[in-house]
Amino acid sequence: MPGRDVEAVTTGRPDLVELLTATSRRVERAVSAALAEDGGTLEGYRVLRALAAAPGVTMGQLVARLQLPGPTATRVVDGLVDATLAHRLPDPEDRRRVVVHLSAAGRTRLARWESLVEAREAALARSLGQDRVDALAQALTELVEEPGAADR
Numbered sequence: 001m002p003g004r005d006v007e008a009v010t011t012g013r014p015d016l017v018e019l020l021t022a023t024s025r026r027v028e029r030a031v032s033a034a035l036a037e038d039g040g041t042l043e044g045y046r047v048l049r050a051l052a053a054a055p056g057v058t059m060g061q062l063v064a065r066l067q068l069p070g071p072t073a074t075r076v077v078d079g080l081v082d083a084t085l086a087h088r089l090p091d092p093e094d095r096r097r098v099v100v101h102l103s104a105a106g107r108t109r110l111a112r113w114e115s116l117v118e119a120r121e122a123a124l125a126r127s128l129g130q131d132r133v134d135a136l137a138q139a140l141t142e143l144v145e146e147p148g149a150a151d152r
C-alpha cells in the first residue's frame with residue numbers, strides 16, 4: 001500500500017515496535033519542523049516544559065524525567081541558558097549541586113512553542129478523529145506508566 005512506513009515482515013501485519021517507532025519519528029519530524037520556525041528544537045521544548053512543571057530541577061532529574069542522555073541534556077540546557085530561556089542556580093539544599101530554572105523569557109517562549117505544538121496536535125486530531133487520538137493517548141499513557149510493561 002503506497003505511503004505506508006511500516007510493512008508486515010513475517011506475520012502479515014505490521015509489528016507493534018515498528019509502528020511505534022515509525023509513528024514516533026513522524027511526529028518528531030512534524031513537531032521539530034514547527035518548532036524550528038521559531039528557533040526551537042524538540043529537546044529544548046521538552047526541557048522547558050519540564051522546567052515549567054517542576055521548577056528548580058537538577059540535571060540528573062531532567063535526564064531521568066525526559067529520558068535524555070546526560071550529554072544531550074547538558075547541551076540543550078547550555079543552549080537554553082545561552083539564549084536566556086533558563087538559568088542555573090546553586091541547589092539551596094546542597095550548594096555543590098546546580099538546579100535549573102525556567103526564566104521569564106523561557107516562559108514566554110514556551111507559550112509560543114506550546115501553540116505551535118498544539119496546532120500540530122489539532123491537525124492530527126482532524127486527521128484521525130479526536131476520539132481515536134484520545135484513545136491512543138490513553139493507551140500510550142497506560143503503557144508508559146505501567147512499571148516494566150515494555151520489558152516483559
